[in-house]
Amino acid sequence: MLQNDTPITPELVASHGLKPDEYQRILDLIGRVPTLTELGIFSAMWNEHCSYKSSKKWLRTLPTTGPRVICGPGENAGVVDIDDGQAIIFKMESHNHPSFIEPYQGAATGVGGILRDVFTMGARPVAAMNALRFGSPDHPKTRHLVSGVVSGVGGYGNSFGVPTVGGEVNFHERYNGNILVNAFAAGLADADKIFYSKAEGVGLPVVYLGSKTGRDGVGGATMASAEFDESIEEKRPTVQVGDPFGEKLLLEACLELMKTGAVIAIQDMGAAGLTCSAVEMGAKGDLGIELDLDKVPCREANMTAYEMMLSESQERMLMVLRPEQEKEAEAIFHKWGLDFAIVGWTTDDLRFRILHKNVIVADLPIKELGDEAPEYDRPFVRRPVPAVLKAEDVAAPADYAEALLKLVSAPDMASRRWVWEQYDHLIQGNTAQKPGGDAAVIRVEGHEKKGLAFSLDVSPRYCEADPFEGGKQAIAECWRNLSAVGAEPLASTDNLNFGNPEKPEIMGQLVGAIEGIGAACRALDFPIVSGNVSLYNETNGVGILPTPAIGGVGLLPDIDVMATVAFKNAGDVIVQIGRDGSHLGQSIYLREILGREEGAPPPVDLAEERRAGDFVRGIIRSRLVTACHDVSDGGLLVALAEMAMARGLGATVSVPASAATPHGYLFGEDQARYVVTVDASVLDAVTAAAAEAGVEAKVLGTVGGEVLDVAGLATISVAKLKQGHENWFPEFMAAAE
């Protein structure tokens, strides 16, 4: 075990993920050689995960404000006004590296971490989602990782008691050595009762709450900021272990304590545990913090100061408390069987001072720990965007019915029922739209009709081909999915997963995607209020597909008008909203049927996106629509098939003579498009409204029967489609057992 006076060698510095120039910066800042504990603190504060040193310059360009934004990035989560004096508090965060090393605990603690971010601010979590990306289904590790991650997500969320209502699961060989686990959580609070991390007042007690500190996760944030190689198995001890039961107790105890008015500032212990949380509270409040580690509740004997400061043991909080309410606060925590310990004080000297066994083991300037973290303007190159692939240059399928069946049964397209049936998506009794639709919807507790919609989206293959258009598309699709249930998109959170930013082409992806996200957020009034950046997602030098996952929240004033994707009534007229499809570059059709991943992705015309979305939301809210689905992966025909399978009801449609190529029309992934169904009696009203709104609306056919019939091209039973769609996932996973 390393002691605090361990000599600081270049090897030791390097093993903390600090570059020589970064170490020099430390020497210049403190004017002496750091102790081991201090080195650990710097490595925790200055790694990519905590400091955003490669991305900060670009993140600043994102729009983060708006009439409904109460609190943007910088706190534990973003806070958005949802009327009636209420706020929704949400964020998404990655737990990629830990989940690859130890899938169950990695995913579980990812969920735990994001839930804590939300309830630290005084909100009761009401919805969770996950964006999961795995390697190729053929890769020998994939099943094991899917199985572990899904049970980890479920194991934590189900026990904690939050409904897991949506998300994404995708497969691609570029994630073979580096899966992505991005966890989203949202909570409800009164808009005037939000809790922040800024400490106020000198000489006030700093209180440690929750579970005890162990050696798990020591150095986790540094590990998460490094690339992987074959030695990865050796990093298992850096993965934390989750205790959802402890977290549930912590939630109830924190919310109960917050009601008493005793809490001045609160911060959860996430990445880099005690170090990050204490520095954050002090630095934000222009205060120093002194911690006495002898008072920290420990799970293991003989822990060193270094270990305590870097432990990432879960289910812990740090709080600055009104001293006169100490007894009251302690009683609440003891009632819930949790640790409550005064471990330090706020000071006026702006130092971060750590005592252990009556010795000062660290004494650092608190503001500089955050403010003086290195910030890089890393060189980047923009790769040329591939040429647009014309539909005429892409082969049509020999058999459209067979192609459709193959598409809806493809690993990326098949039903995710196997996954979400392992998540409790019904708990709390407010789930109005279950997983499987365009967006999940929950009712806001205490209201009869008010609802919130949630969606997670990104198309990494688009981002790989063109980071800027791909970034735009991720925002546009999220916004579209919220609109497709009738919700007003309010704000979003971004989880930017990329490779090694020290490579100019990877940095170029990050820059391009952020620019695209920013452009779309501005055009759609959909600000980013929180987020997380995960870089160095590479194994043996190969980066993942650029994956800027977007989580969005929308408001639905009346859940009775909410739209769902399922066809409802035979005889309903099917209407396409938006332009005809023709864009096959980077499409699912091109990849799954022809085995090609080529071309430019579909461009996103943001003005068109907005017109179409506002129009669709309007007709949903006017109760003119019986079903609605956005057109995305797989194009129009897949959208129709999904609507048919959701109800077991067929449709008859035709390809208009105006379509340049039938396969471009049916499988093109052009953006800003929806399919709606309407009762024949309101068709004229809908098309007239569309004309007025400047949105194309075209009758495709009618709902009815048991087959999906595309005049002259394909006839296939809905039951057969559904069989393929539902069976892929369970059959794939069963093959492992």
Place this chain on the structure above:
Amino acid sequence: MKSAVVVFPGSNRERDMVAAIEKITGHRPVTVWHGDHDLPKVDLIVIPGGFSYGDYLRSGAIAAREPIMGAIAREAERGVAVLGVCNGFQILCEAGLLPGVLMRNAGLKFICKEVELRVETTASQFTKGYAKGAVIRSPVAHGDGNYRTDDETLARLKGEDRVAFRYVANPNGSVDDIAGILSEKRNILGMMPHPENLIEPLNGGTDGRPLFEAALSAVA
């Protein structure tokens, strides 16, 4: 029409249960803390779902040994209605108030979905609002819902008409498709499915309502 919902550390459907009972009856149940030794005088005691003590030992095993369980046993003995749902069912079994045990689902995975239940008896204050043999919908959400008991007890349960609900399509491997059982005096019902999560149109149905309506009207 008074009811109580008992909260253990790790209970997590207590809010669902309180909301459901309040919506159905207009009366808000009192919540009772696990460490209490006494219960208020009520007509229905509910042990809600969740993961009491994290289910870290055996589902319900630790909760079953809490002080409040003595009070529940006394009230049940007096004839007060006791409903245990999901973790509540597991706790009642562990406490010996119902026979049998709930084991890991046969598929070894947590299952959350809507299932169909057949109402097997109407001879109880919980089930008299349904028609015998009726098929009702109900969500399940559990990892340990595989009901097991010895042959002799199973024969008794069947002989005494104490199987309250059976699964139409067994999701968890329970013996004889059992989803819920009654105590000897028929005033304790333990069931894995969650009737409290199907009580209003928002949930997609109201098949859970008659259970609460009957349980609380019986004593009104």
